[in-house]
Amino acid sequence: xxxxxxxxxxxxxxxxxxxxxxxxxxxxxxxxxxxxxxxxxxxxxxxxxxxxxxxxxxxxxxxxxxxxxxxxxxxxxxxxxxxxxxxxxxxxxxxxxxxxxxxxxxxxxxxxxxxxxxxxxxxxxxxxxxxxxxxxxxxxxxxxxxxxxxxxxxxxxxxxxxxxxxxxxxxxxxxxxxxxxxxxxxxxxxxxxxxxxxxxxxxxxxxxxxxxxxxxxxxxxxxxxxxxxxxxxxxxxxxxxxxxxxxxxxxxxxxxxxxxxxxxxxxxxxxxxxxxxxxxxxxxxxxxxxxxxxxxxxxxxxxxxxxxxxxxxxxxxxxxxxxxxxxxxxxxxxxxxxxxxxxxxxxxxxxxxxxxxxxxxxxxxxxxxxxxxxxxx
Numbered sequence: 001x002x003x004x005x006x007x008x009x010x011x012x013x014x015x016x017x018x019x020x021x022x023x024x025x026x027x028x029x030x031x032x033x034x035x036x037x038x039x040x041x042x043x044x045x046x047x048x049x050x051x052x053x054x055x056x057x058x059x060x061x062x063x064x065x066x067x068x069x070x071x072x073x074x075x076x077x078x079x080x081x082x083x084x085x086x087x088x089x090x091x092x093x094x095x096x097x098x099x100x101x102x103x104x105x106x107x108x109x110x111x112x113x114x115x116x117x118x119x120x121x122x123x124x125x126x127x128x129x130x131x132x133x134x135x136x137x138x139x140x141x142x143x144x145x146x147x148x149x150x151x152x153x154x155x156x157x158x159x160x161x162x163x164x165x166x167x168x169x170x171x172x173x174x175x176x177x178x179x180x181x182x183x184x185x186x187x188x189x190x191x192x193x194x195x196x197x198x199x200x201x202x203x204x205x206x207x208x209x210x211x212x213x214x215x216x217x218x219x220x221x222x223x224x225x226x227x228x229x230x231x232x233x234x235x236x237x238x239x240x241x242x243x244x245x246x247x248x249x250x251x252x253x254x255x256x257x258x259x260x261x262x263x264x265x266x267x268x269x270x271x272x273x274x275x276x277x278x279x280x281x282x283x284x285x286x287x288x289x290x291x292x293x294x295x296x297x298x299x300x301x302x303x304x305x306x307x308x309x310x311x312x313x314x315x316x317x318x319x320x321x322x323x324x325x326x327x328x329x330x331x332x333x334x335x336x337x338x339x340x341x342x343x344x345x346x347x348x349x350x351x352x353x354x355x356x357x358x359x360x361x362x363x364x365x366x367x368x369x370x371x372x373x374x375x376x377x
Contacts, residue, residue, distance in 0.1 A: 017047065017371065018355040032074075032228035033099040037172050039069035040186060040267055043260045043329050047354075047371075048075040051258055055325040056081055063254035063320075065245035065312045066261045070096030073238050074229070076258075082237040084254060086245045088289055090282040091171070091273045093242040098168045100238040103161045105230060109223045111162040112169070116219060118153035119146065120212065126152065135278050138191055139211075143177045146211040151279060169222050171276035173214035178275065179207045186272070244288060245312035249319075256325035257316060261290075263331060264305040268293035297334075306336050306343070313344035317376045328372040337372060346374040 029044045048071055056062060058080030064072040067085030073096055076083035083100075087093050126149045128141060135144055147170065154166040180188035183200040191207075198205035241248055262269065270277065270286040271293070277284060286292055290308035295301040313326070326346055330337065341348055350373040 014352040014354050014371070017050065017352060019044075019046065032232070033225050034069075034071060034074065036099055036222060036225055037069070037095055037168055038175065038185070039095070040272055041260075041263070042069045042071055043369075045071055045075050047329060048072050048258055049079070051325075051327045051371075052076065052079045052081065055256060055327065060255035061252055063250065063257050063316060064259045065248075065257065065316055066259050067096050067240065068092055068260065070099045070240075071260075072258045073100050073240070077234055077236050077238055078229075078232045080234045080236055081255075082239075082252070084239045084241065084250055084252070086241040086243055086248050088242075088244055088285050089269055089273075090242055090285070091276045091280075092269070093240050094164065094167055094276075094280075094282075096240050098164050099229070100233075100240070101161075101164070102230075102233070103165070103226065105223065105227050108162045108165055108226070111158050112166060112219050112223065115150065115153040115157050115162075115166060116215060118157060119150040119215070122153065123149040123212070132278055134274070138178045138180075138275070139174075140179060140207065140209040142209055143211040146215065147174055147177065147279060150211075150215055165222060165226070167276075167280055169215065169218045170279060171273065172218045172222075173211050174275040174279055175273075176214045177208050177211035181205070246308065246315055248315065250316075254316070254320050254324070256320065256327070257313075258327045258329075260329040261309055261312075262292075264291040264302055264334070264336070265293055265295060265297040266291070302334065302336065306339050309336075310340045310343035313340070313346060317345050320376050322376055324376045326372075326374040326376060328374065329369060330372065331367070331369040332372075337370075341372070341374060345377045347377050349373045349375055 024046060029046070031045065034045050052075060056079070060081045062072060062076040062081050062083045064085045067073060067087040069092065070085060073083040073085045077100055085096055123146045126145045128136060128144045128148065131144060131148065139147065150170055154163055158166055175185065178188065179191040179193060181192050181196055182198050182205055193207060195204050195206045239251055269289060270284060276282060290312070291305045295304065352371040352373065353368055354371060356367040356369055
């Protein structure tokens with residue numbers, strides 16, 4: 001059978017949701033806190049904005065049962081709606097809190113710079129023998145010393161507000177300081193310990209030996225992004241729950257949902273941020289993640305994914321009014337969502353297909369995703 005023509009393909013696409021690079025450059029897709037830390041597969045904030053304006057109003061409460069990097073919560077706050085987010089990942093919850101919590105930016109910046117200086121003065125004497133084998137494998141000794149010195153300095157010197165911000169800075173620096181090739185930061189297979197040909201820079205590069213330069217760079221960038229968001233943030237409440245969306249009890253009745261659930265067997269969301277779990281001692285709940293990569297895409301795994309996602313939406317539906325809008329952004333290439341919506345008690349009103357120009361991370365070829373516009377039954 002002949003494939004569809006480009007013209008026929010684009011007749012099915014919601015062009016008003018499919019922005020080109022010229023229409024929506026990267027600087028807009030990653031505005032203020034949306035680029036506080038790399039996160040694979042996050043949806044763009046402009047998509048959330050569209051559905052906030054179409055289905056919600058200021059003063060409403062928006063729920064995201066799969067909060068991820070917090071895109072929905074950030075945009076809901078800027079829109080003037082309260083927001084609740086839930087995620088099984090401790091790192092995701094940390095990242096979302098740092099993005100959305102109100103903080104005294106000037107005093108946070110001063111405290112962070114003081115911690116940087118303290119870490120600089122003590123890095124040479126920090127022992128690494130007690131660090132985990134994973135950390136000692138993936139970092140050059142000087143880089144690991146600098147990361148551990150920063151962790152120690154922030155633990156001793158910072159109040160709660162600045163301390164949480166420092167956790168994200170530390171994680172972002174740790175991602176960049178690993179012994180890996182420059183072009184494979186998303187999923188490095190093994191440590192790089194020798195010079196290599198770099199496809200990103202098109203020259204021979206050497207593995208990273210330090211972390212201090214990343215700590216300095218990301219401190220400045222983080223403070224700038226937090227300050228930029230403070231100019232548009234509102235007083236609307238944001239609540240983040242570290243828990244399982246299948247069972248969570250919400251503090252208030254949401255007006256509706258905007259979310260992008262995990263895809264089955266695609267991304268190991270724990271391994272993506274392994275450096276953060278190792279450095280920060282975060283609880284590892286990957287076995288409870290719905291659609292975790294290690295579960296694969298066997299018939300049994302896909303059945304478990306359908307059950308899990310349906311249970312999360314069913315739990316949310318029970319805590320919302322009838323007819324509440326539920327916006328789900330997902331690549332449903334396995335056609336799993338008709339069964340999920342049926343089991344969750346959601347009625348599909350419209351299924352839109354959008355062309356995704358770019359998502360976080362390196363991608364090859366065209367990518368499409370579905371926007372399922374539903375209502376609670």
